[in-house]
Amino acid sequence: MDWQALTLTLRLASLTTALLLLIAIPLAAWLVLGRSRLLPLVQALTALPLVLPPTVLGFFLLVLLGPRTAIGRAITALLGHPLAFSFSGLVVGSVLYSLPFAVQPLVAGFASIDSSLLDAARLLGAGPARLVRTLLVPLARRSLLAAAVLSFLHTVGEFGVVLMLGGDIPGATRTLSILLYNQVENFDYPAATRTAAVLLTLSLAALVAIYAAGQARDAGQVLRGRGGTRA
């Protein structure tokens, strides 16, 4: 088992999930609360990575972030190397690739919150930042969890973007999915089966743990809530 590929994948997925939540929470809040005419356009743009085949997305990033464009040259000057074939390049690719998986559940969660609560908070003088912090996020916890889990898993299973952008460098861009692909392509089916088993077991364990924790917390809240009404 190639532990380097495993830790690299977990590092990539964790970092991507953290960045995505930072981006997706304000973005989703704006999509739900905002009044701009641009809303449908922005909403459509955030869903677009679902349409593009991952390899095509990876290819566009390879060209767009490469040293032949102004953006690419700026990045190269900033980092000292092009984004392609580096861990930071994979993070950028993963954030774009998994963006819909973070934004869509949050938009659904935020939109399902009773609007009278929001109106009341606004009347009491809460600004958008406070609305998000004290109302949207606490009330949409399940959606937040869903967004985090989906982003994480989608990044763990990411393949096409990494294949196009990564260059298969051990310790930097050889993720589990690339390793698995290499093993399959090299006809090393026993190793591929082991890698796939590790990937599936870990993901299953993590998912069960997260959903169990979510369920336990919900149950706790229901109990606390009942206690409150009785008192």
Added chain:
Amino acid sequence: MRSKSVSFLQILFLVVLSTAPAALIGQTSLRIAAAADLEPVLPAILTQFEQETGIHADATYQSSAALTAQIQNGAPFDIFLSADLGYPQKLIAAGLAQGLGDGANGTPIAYAHGTLVLWARKDAHLPALSMDLLRRPEIQRIAIANPDRAPYGRAAVAALQKSGLYEAVKSRLVTAENISQAAQFVDSGNADVGFLSLTSASTPRLKAEGNFTVVPTSLYNPIEQGAVLVTKAPHRVEAKTFLVYLMSTPVQQGMREYGLTPSRPVP
């Protein structure tokens, strides 16, 4: 709401119906599994072949290893044009493919030799390309095709090892899935130089944008490219016709223009 969803279903139904006949027509054409280095070469040959014989052929381009795995798992190809002899031999040994002629099952048909080149963009402003140039620190990224499954990648690693450069440049290698992707890595400017096939370097686009030098053939084993008939080929007769055509003098002669060396001396 209700009527909207019905009409959506109707549209779906129409789409499915209208594409079905196309799928049926598609089945009558020859299917060729071709190594990625043939992507710049084969389309012109196939067009010419169709004009002369009326047989339409579609090609799928991937690394030789990926195509081998697909054929092993029953992919409905008629012909496999590999970038080496090893993968076709493997398929023959497994009884999944054969050479030309009813008795000659044992060996792939060597249809061409590939040439490895070192390629860089003109606007990279590098000094004249050579293997020794790779030692320089300003060469940060060197693109190669995956040596485990792409014959050109294997040749690149062999050339680096034989010239004593491999250890020095190992950490600067970026591995592409196949030889076309290696070209993408350098052409997009993300890698400084790349080991490409002469077929890629001979395309109008890469010719215009870059310079190349042929890697000395003493540094790697010849890239002998072999063709086989897939045993379960749905279009056996047409497939044989194509292989005979591929080995015919005019086609073999034309190969140089695309960066392949004919498998036998042609006038």
